[in-house]
Amino acid sequence: MSIKRALVSVSDKQGIVDFCRELSSLGVEIISTGGTSTLLAKEGVPVIGISDVTGFPEIMDGRVKTLHPAVHSGLLAVRDNEEHTRQMKELGLDYIDLVVVNLYPFAATIAKPDVTYEEAIENIDIGGPTMLRSAAKNHAFVSVVVDSADYGQVLEEIRAGGDTTLETRKRLAAKVFRHTAAYDALISDYLSNVTGDPLPERFTVTYEKIQDLRYGENPHQKAAFYRKPLASGASLTTAEQLHGKELSYNNINDANAALQIVKEFDEPAVVAVKHMNPCGVGVGESILNAFQKAYDADPVSIFGGIVAANRYIDSDTANLLKDIFLEIVLAPGFTDEALEILTKKKNIRLLKISELGAAADRKSSLVITTVEGGMVVQDSDVHSIAADDLQVVTDRKPTEEELKQLLFGWKVVKHVKSNAIVLAADNMTVGVGAGQMNRVGSAKIAIEQAGDKAKGAVLASDAFFPMGDTVEEAAKAGITAIIQPGGSVRDEESIKAANEHGIAMVFTGVRHFKH
Structure with a gap:
């Protein structure tokens, strides 16, 4: 032929x-x-x-x-x-x-x-x-x-x-x-x-390969990175890599986790992530101040982590970043001076996420999770709350400062693996308890990590308290206010404990399980 x-x-x-x-x-x-x-x-x-x-x-x-x-x-x-x-x-x-x-x-x-x-x-x-x-x-x-x-x-x-x-x-x-x-x-x-039917009887998706990855979660697993054909906005799939070796499977997952958290904030914010959980989050008047808070939140766990910022990285911030071993720094951009400082580090990856910032894209999209033989699909969790949405359930109302920290903690705990507890003070996390089999266990981890910083801090929980033991642990540590969804059949037990210890507690009516 x-x-x-x-x-x-x-x-x-x-x-x-x-x-x-x-x-x-x-x-x-x-x-x-x-x-x-x-x-x-x-x-x-x-x-x-x-x-x-x-x-x-x-x-x-x-x-x-x-x-x-x-x-x-x-x-x-x-x-x-x-x-x-x-x-x-x-x-x-x-x-x-x-x-x-x-x-x-x-x-x-x-x-x-x-x-x-x-x-x-x-x-x-x-x-x-x-x-x-x-x-x-x-x-x-x-x-x-x-x-x-x-x-x-x-x-x-x-x-x-x-x-x-x-x-x-x-x-x-x-x-x-x-x-x-x-x-x-x-x-x-x-x-x-x-036609208003995003979850039809047959669900077909298509993605375009960006690149093959060296390996998957572990070296014996094959992997590749794909993007949606119409991917746009602040996303790793549209990021420009300015420096460093190619991303790994775990880099991509961790960087995406950091990106989703930093999108929660309009004010200058920095997020440090390790193994898909935030180890430090800080909000400040400048990106330098925000980074200092994120670093101080957990200067041990940030080692080998991912840092995301929602403002340009300047030279002062870069000088602090260069002294830490970090896998990735992602931001809307880097000043020329910051690039000169950070590109001297061979092993750091620098990612520019152009549309990240005060007008970050928070639109809902579908999240796909595979299971053996199938998948489950849901809307992404872009729910947010304001002070007016909160229900005060204790005798004492939170102060204006406590309310500010409660809302900060709520933005962060949403992105921590359940069961999740976050302690916050002065616009930064001071303790994070993630992924424990019971909620009081997560609280104890967060409190232990916070140490003396727990006193006067607030506590955020991604889901309700099934009993009053978490409130008791919070009281022992000197925590002054709590934000949680409410909705347990034993809510009264937690409310009573909070009242006995003079803790202000508010209900959101919304939970943020993250598995």
Whole structure:
């Protein structure tokens, strides 16, 4: 076999003229449609219009042009099937040996802020996916190209032997079905959201590979990093790495955890994360002050951690950062002086998250967690509260300063693994208890970490107290105010204990489990 006829119809025309010119020089007859045909003819590449093949004009603004037996018979005919060969000859049809197609830019269309529903629908390609699927199904005989990155190899193999190898055709066919599946998934997702059904009876997602990772959570596990086709806003998938070696699987998870916490704050804030939990969070008048608080919160655990800031890193802050072993520093940017200081450290990674800051993107999105044989999907937890949302349930109301620290602690505890307890004072965490099997255990860890700083601090709990023991531990440590969801059948026990010790306690009515 050899490639004698090619059907070319591309929306993205990058490289197509040179590719088709080379095909033509190799004796390949080129059939084309619409804008692609016009471009090739203009560039002097011999081309046959699709209507000359089908005997039928392109109609309905180009909606119908390749959906014709003269096209799909040439693509789907099994070349070593005698009946197929007989029918092709009887009907005067010719084979098509190579299909080069890329699709209407649906993703780019719906990414436009002012896109209309009608415009989105008009950019759903029908003929393109149909040709791709026909050719890919019949890859035993037909070569199909959906990615311009494959032009070079296809030309090389045609030059060498007149055709592509079966191994190449299999690989190209697999890429086509991945491509069309992703295309359909994007359309499905768009229409599901338009119709108000984001969790339909069938849930299909598509992601694009950013890079292969050296390994996964452990060296014996394979891993790769993917992003959504329309990923935007303050996200690791849109980050610019300014310095350091490539990110690892664990780096990405930890950096994402730090990013989600620092997004909670409009004022200058710094978050230090270790193993997906915050080990120090600070808010200050400047990013330098915020970092000093985050560092002082736990100067031991920050070693080898991730630091996220929601303001530019300046030289003063960089001078403090450089003296600590850190895996990653991420921020909206770095001053030239800060970059000069930090890039002298070989092992630190610097990430620029351009849209991070006071106007950070807090929109809800779907969170997917895999389980053996399936997955669970939920809205992301972007719930926030204000002072007016709180219910004071004790005799003593929190002071204005206690209220400020309670709201600070509530923003942080939301991102700590359950069972979670956070102690806060002076706009910084002073103790964090994470992931324990009972809540009083988390409280004891946070209190032990805080030491003398627990006295006068406030306590935030991600979920209600099933009994009064956590309040008792808080009272022993000198904690003066507590924020928790409430809702336990034994709430009165906790309220009574708080009243006995003069602790102010407020209920949010909302919990923040994080597993």
